[in-house]
Amino acid sequence: MERRLNRNGKKKLEDYSVKYPTDANVLKQLLSQKLPDGWEKALPRYSPDDKPMASRIHSQTMLNTLAPILPGLIGGSADLAPSNMTLLKMFGDFQKETPAERNVRFGVREHAMGAICNGISLHNSGLIPYCATFFIFSDYMRNSMRMAALSEAGTIFVMTHDSIGVGEDGPTHQPIEHLASFRAMPRMLMMRPGDGNETAGAYRVAIINRKRPTTLALSRQNMDNLAGTSIESVSKGFYTIQETQTGTNPDIILLASGTELGLAVNAAKDLEAEGHKVRVVSAVCWELFEEQPQSYKDSVLPKTVRARVSVEAGSSFGWHKYIGELGHHIGIDHFGASSPAPKVYEWAGITQANVVKAALKSLSMARSEKA
Numbered sequence: 001m002e003r004r005l006n007r008n009g010k011k012k013l014e015d016y017s018v019k020y021p022t023d024a025n026v027l028k029q030l031l032s033q034k035l036p037d038g039w040e041k042a043l044p045r046y047s048p049d050d051k052p053m054a055s056r057i058h059s060q061t062m063l064n065t066l067a068p069i070l071p072g073l074i075g076g077s078a079d080l081a082p083s084n085m086t087l088l089k090m091f092g093d094f095q096k097e098t099p100a101e102r103n104v105r106f107g108v109r110e111h112a113m114g115a116i117c118n119g120i121s122l123h124n125s126g127l128i129p130y131c132a133t134f135f136i137f138s139d140y141m142r143n144s145m146r147m148a149a150l151s152e153a154g155t156i157f158v159m160t161h162d163s164i165g166v167g168e169d170g171p172t173h174q175p176i177e178h179l180a181s182f183r184a185m186p187r188m189l190m191m192r193p194g195d196g197n198e199t200a201g202a203y204r205v206a207i208i209n210r211k212r213p214t215t216l217a218l219s220r221q222n223m224d225n226l227a228g229t230s231i232e233s234v235s236k237g238f239y240t241i242q243e244t245q246t247g248t249n250p251d252i253i254l255l256a257s258g259t260e261l262g263l264a265v266n267a268a269k270d271l272e273a274e275g276h277k278v279r280v281v282s283a284v285c286w287e288l289f290e291e292q293p294q295s296y297k298d299s300v301l302p303k304t305v306r307a308r309v310s311v312e313a314g315s316s317f318g319w320h321k322y323i324g325e326l327g328h329h330i331g332i333d334h335f336g337a338s339s340p341a342p343k344v345y346e347w348a349g350i351t352q353a354n355v356v357k358a359a360l361k362s363l364s365m366a367r368s369e370k371a
Contacts, residue, residue: 030126114144201234
């Protein structure tokens with residue numbers, strides 16, 4: 001901070017510190033580029049007893065929990081705040097006459113919104129910008145998002161309505177290839193949390209990474225809070241949330257992200273009822289998993305376990321890296337349809353029964369290979 005202030009600036013800061021000591025401390029903390037001590041402790045934790053909610057609702061909780069603790073948190077939506085759930089309830093709208101407020105009304109201009117947030121991030125004033133729209137509309141701001149990754153801007157991109165479960169808007173609003181495309185973008189952290197704890201964990205990662213952008217893919221539909229999820233484990237990218245027998249390799253590995261994580265857990269129960277040992281792995285962030293030591297990656301996905309199924313309401317592109325030649329992907333490789341979410345999932349074949357069927361087929365193939 002000292003290097004960035006010339007002699008005149010230092011004198012002004014000294015005078016300001018005398019006159020407004022509390023505000024000056026906040027300013028100094030922002031300029032230091034350091035996060036307040038203990039800020040992570042404010043993140044809420046969830047148990048299966050907590051009410052099922054969409055991850056976009058959990059996201060709103062995170063933003064409103066963190067805003068009072070992180071004075072630099074500022075952002076808004078491309079005219080979709082009520083749907084994206086991005087409004088900071090304790091603040092008003094940022095305007096020329098109200099510069100202390102922190103809700104930015106970007107308007108329907110996604111590319112400019114992303115560029116503005118990148119500029120805020122790269123200004124290095126300690127501000128933490130976020131911006132939001134439907135995940136499908138990331139197509140309008142892809143270059144801004146790419147520039148965030150290229151420029152090492154820690155912008156947080158909040159993308160709701162992340163799958164085919166968006167209701168009757170239909171295929172024009174259903175992102176199919178978008179998860180795969182952002183996973184292919186260098187330096188971008190593409191995260192799809194599966195419940196409240198994972199949403200908190202995703203925000204933890206996003207806030208910490210001030211030189212790397214994060215895209216959060218968040219659901220419109222509700223999801224259960226799962227017993228094995230963890231705020232801290234999200235930073236590993238992939239981690240085990242449930243398994244039949246710890247300390248031994250499973251017969252089958254189910255990998256899933258987002259809303260489908262609960263689907264995988266339920267499918268695992270059916271497979272266990274048939275006598276199979278099953279491990280459920282949350283694949284919340286591929287990039288973070290790839291950055292882990294090989295020993296950790298092998299502990300989560302043992303090479304000897306060839307029976308694997310991935311479950312995600314999106315393209316299968318890229319998943320075979322993790323499920324291998326004998327694995328199966330339960331997802332959608334074509335455009336969607338207009339109908340309520342449960343009917344679209346049934347129509348696309350993303351069901352508990354199909355996960356079980358695919359797992360048994362993969363297990364059969366793996367056993368035949370060994371025979």
